[in-house]
Amino acid sequence: xxxxxxxxxxxxxxxxxxxxxxxxxxxxxxxxxxxxxxxxxxxxxxxxxxxxxxxxxxxxxxxxxxxxxxxxx
Amino acid sequence: xxxxxxxxxxxxxxxxxxxxxxxxxxxxxxxxxxxxxxxxxxxxxxxxxxxxxxxxxxxxxxxxxxxxxxxxxxxxxxxxxxxxxxxxxxxxxxxxxxxxxxxxxxxxxxxxxxxxxxxxxxxxxxxxxxxxxxxxxxxxxxxxxxxxxxxxxxxxxxxxxxxxxxxxxxxxxxxxxxxxxxxxxxxxxxxxxxxxxxxx
Numbered sequence: 001x002x003x004x005x006x007x008x009x010x011x012x013x014x015x016x017x018x019x020x021x022x023x024x025x026x027x028x029x030x031x032x033x034x035x036x037x038x039x040x041x042x043x044x045x046x047x048x049x050x051x052x053x054x055x056x057x058x059x060x061x062x063x064x065x066x067x068x069x070x071x072x073x
Numbered sequence: 074x075x076x077x078x079x080x081x082x083x084x085x086x087x088x089x090x091x092x093x094x095x096x097x098x099x100x101x102x103x104x105x106x107x108x109x110x111x112x113x114x115x116x117x118x119x120x121x122x123x124x125x126x127x128x129x130x131x132x133x134x135x136x137x138x139x140x141x142x143x144x145x146x147x148x149x150x151x152x153x154x155x156x157x158x159x160x161x162x163x164x165x166x167x168x169x170x171x172x173x174x175x176x177x178x179x180x181x182x183x184x185x186x187x188x189x190x191x192x193x194x195x196x197x198x199x200x201x202x203x204x205x206x207x208x209x210x211x212x213x214x215x216x217x218x219x220x221x222x223x224x225x226x227x228x229x230x231x232x233x234x235x236x237x238x239x240x241x242x243x244x245x246x247x248x249x250x251x252x253x254x255x256x257x258x259x260x261x262x263x264x265x266x267x268x269x270x271x272x273x
Contacts, residue, residue: 013173014166017241021215023222048176051188052248056216059197060101 004030011035012042020049088128091137092121098218099141105213106149108202116152120145139220142228146210168241175248184255193251200250208243215240 004027012035018024019032036046099120103113123144124131131140179185187193204212207229214225215236222240226233 010170014169017169017172017244018237021222044180045173045176048179048185048188049172052244053216055188055193056197056201056212056247057219059194059201060217060219 004034007031007035009035009039009042012039013045016042016046016049020046020053084128087133088125091131091133092124092128092141095138095141096121098138099145102142102213102218103145103149105201105217106146106210112152116145116148119148119152123148136224139224139228142214142218142220143230146228146230168238168245172241172245172248175245175252179248179252179255182256184252187251187255187258196251196254197247200247200254203250204243204246208239208246211236211239212243212247216244 012032015024015032019029036043100113100117103116107113107116120141124141210229211225214220214228222233222236226236
């Protein structure tokens with residue numbers, strides 16, 4: 001397995017949203033993933049941001065109100 | 074049946090098969106833009122009318138939902154005669170860091186525990202509705218409708234970097250609204266504040 005370059009905390013949190021959105025290159029995804037696995041300060045930010053995105057995504061069905069769920073135009 | 078009749082029937086069938094199943098999704102997107110059910114219905118009707126008229130330009134096999142969202146967005150903008158937003162040149166990195174600071178504030182006052190609550194949906198929906206454009210559209214497309222940055226950029230007609238900065242700022246504003254909601258709901262009761270800000 002190739003060595004993944006280390007990155008610092010600032011670099012990791014700058015790329016946190018992109019990482020959670022899977023919008024980084026494979027190499028950068030690996031760098032952030034490795035940093036999070038090793039950094040007890042950055043991991044809580046990741047976990048919180050992930051929970052936040054899950055909570056927002058979970059509102060999708062609420063945007064479609066029951067009376068309108070069967071809307072056909 | 075004539076050749077043109079067969080072509081028309083094939084076109085109608087492909088439109089029904091590819092475009093109509095997304096009507097609920099288009100309606101939900103329209104509703105998120107207009108915040109008014111009647112306006113949203115008008116926009117959905119206009120969207121599908123335009124989509125049908127230009128169906129010959131749709132490439133079968135490509136993403137019909139994304140194509141419909143693009144039309145829907147354009148119909149909405151034209152219906153409101155809105156001016157186009159200036160390209161946001163703000164750096165998304167700064168917004169990513171600001172979101173970390175919001176999290177730190179929430180850890181410090183205990184409001185970060187809010188996200189473990191099961192009944193947070195209505196508060197998030199309300200906060201989404203209060204978000205200003207153009208940030209709301211970016212958040213709705215990526216976070217609610219699960220579109221990629223690339224797809225959102227196409228729908229919104231802006232560069233990916235602009236989607237990114239709008240999305241990150243919209244997320245930070247959402248978090249700030251939720252923090253306020255949490256404080257108002259009495260969640261601000263910290264145990265031992267825990268410093269989690271990165272060193273850098």
